Amino acid sequence: ADTKWENVQEFIAWLKRRAEADEKSLIEMVQTVALINMLEGKDQEPDAVSLSTLHAAKGLEFPHVFIIGAEEDILPFRDSDEKQIEEERRLMYVGITRAERSLQISYCNRRKRGKNWMACEPSRFLEEMPEDELVYAGSHADAVPTVTKDEGMDKLARLKAMLNKPVTE
Numbered sequence: 797a798d799t800k801w802e803n804v805q806e807f808i809a810w811l812k813r814r815a816e817a818d819e820k821s822l823i824e825m826v827q828t829v830a831l832i833n834m835l836e837g838k839d840q841e842p843d844a845v846s847l848s849t850l851h852a853a854k855g856l857e858f859p860h861v862f863i864i865g866a867e868e869d870i871l872p873f874r875d876s877d878e879k880q881i882e883e884e885r886r887l888m889y890v891g892i893t894r895a896e897r898s899l900q901i902s903y904c905n906r907r908k909r910g911k912n913w914m915a916c917e918p919s920r921f922l923e924e925m926p927e928d929e930l931v932y933a934g935s936h937a938d939a940v941p942t943v944t945k946d947e948g949m950d951k952l953a954r955l956k957a958m959l960n961k962p963v964t965e
Contacts, residue, residue: 827851850887853894861895863888866919868905888921 815825830852846858871928872884892899904916922930 823841850891864903868917
């Protein structure tokens with residue numbers, strides 16, 4: 797455990813030195829490291845799933861892109877001022893334009909925060925997109941569908957079957 801902690805401290809010290817030399821913030825340095833890591837792994841596993849922040853996705857393209865949590869208070873973040881909202885709008889555009897073949901954007905009608913369920917509103921950025929470009933799956937209703945355990949198990953079985961099928965293009 798001590799060796800791991802020393803490695804973490806050494807990595808943070810290196811990030812600070814690089815950030816000062818490159819005149820970048822710590823967040824920008826972390827994004828740079830994440831981007832380098834993604835680019836290094838891109839050739840090794842072309843069929844792998846890549847998780848990325850919107851910042852780190854700049855300049856990259858992916859066959860399929862999923863943007864999750866496109867809700868007010870998340871995207872844009874609830875404490876954002878107008879300047880930050882413009883930056884988040886630009887980042888949403890970055891995420892959207894990373895998709896080569898398909899784009900899925902999701903949001904919740906409600907989300908559990910702590911012990912309480914909170915109603916969620918779709919991100920204002922979705923309202924700014926051309927309506928004729930959007931295809932909604934499911935219902936826009938606030939009602940939460942009831943799924944039985946058997947229905948859930950059946951859906952999982954179908955998903956597993958889909959994942960085991962060879963991909964054809």
